[in-house]
Amino acid sequence: xxxxxxxxxxxxxxxxxxxxxxxxxxxxxxxxxxxxxxxxxxxxxxxxxxxxxxxxxxxxxxxxxxxxxxxxxxxxxxxxxxxxxxxxxxxxxxxxxxxxxxxxxxxxxxxxxxxxxxxxxxxxxxxxxxxxxxxxxxxxxxxxxxxxxxxxxxxxxxxxxxxxxxxxxxxxxxxxxxxxxxxxxxxxx
DNA sequence: GGATCGATCGGCT
DNA sequence: GCCGATCGATCCG
Numbered sequence: 001x002x003x004x005x006x007x008x009x010x011x012x013x014x015x016x017x018x019x020x021x022x023x024x025x026x027x028x029x030x031x032x033x034x035x036x037x038x039x040x041x042x043x044x045x046x047x048x049x050x051x052x053x054x055x056x057x058x059x060x061x062x063x064x065x066x067x068x069x070x071x072x073x074x075x076x077x078x079x080x081x082x083x084x085x086x087x088x089x090x091x092x093x094x095x096x097x098x099x100x101x102x103x104x105x106x107x108x109x110x111x112x113x114x115x116x117x118x119x120x121x122x123x124x125x126x127x128x129x130x131x132x133x134x135x136x137x138x139x140x141x142x143x144x145x146x147x148x149x150x151x152x153x154x155x156x157x158x159x160x161x162x163x164x165x166x167x168x169x170x171x172x173x174x175x176x177x178x179x180x181x182x183x184x185x186x187x188x189x
Numbered sequence: 190g191g192a193t194c195g196a197t198c199g200g201c202t
Numbered sequence: 203g204c205c206g207a208t209c210g211a212t213c214c215g
Contacts, residue, residue: 042196044196051196052196053196056212056213059211059212060211061210061211061212062211075196075211076208076209076210076211077195077196077197078194078195078197078198078207078208078209079195079207079208079209079210080197080198080207080208080209081197081198083196083197085196098196100196118199126197126198127196127197128197128198129197129198170196171196171197172195172196172197173196190214190215191213191214191215192212192213192214192215193211193212193213193214194209194210194211194212195209195210195211195212197207198206198207199205199206199207200204200205200206200207201203201204201205201206202203202204202205
């Protein structure tokens with residue numbers, strides 16, 4: 001399968017988030033592939049987006065979002081979970097897609113081991129869970145998904161027809177202004 | 190320098 | 203359904 005090129009990420013974030021559905025997120029760990037189909041993603045777009053980590057400008061933590069597209073932005077949340085984002089749009093404009101859920105494909109034994117005895121449907125059905133399942137941590141922050149030797153990247157897989165895509169407000173985002181409650185969450189039905 | 194709290198998860202009631 | 207874990211970036215004084 002073909003790896004998604006940087007040009008795929010260098011587009012409007014909403015389009016990237018929607019088009020990531022059905023694609024395959026691949027983690028190479030000690031030569032083995034662990035992968036899953038992306039089935040849920042959310043867009044975070046620019047300093048004007050009240051829910052975006054870049055809402056207060058550039059900081060050490062969110063620097064990756066200001067970098068070139070096709071890189072990872074990984075951060076620690078609640079002191080114990082990592083969340084994986086894929087940086088979009090042109091360099092200098094802070095935007096990214098949060099990967100919220102995967103359907104397990106390859107490397108299932110490794111995923112299961114990383115998820116300690118939990119049932120398969122709970123291996124990667126949340127942003128913190130999928131990072132554990134794929135062994136993604138802070139060291140992947142700013143990693144280039146388009147580098148030839150990348151250990152984390154996205155491969156073109158199944159295209160999801162519009163009829164199978166659902167949208168809604170982003171999870172865990174509070175506030176009543178229209179921009180914050182915009183339907184920037186994309187899921188596969 | 191210190192208090193606050195988050196794009197979450199899992200265990201317990 | 204609710205709540206505690208756990209920590210570092212951010213913000214305020």
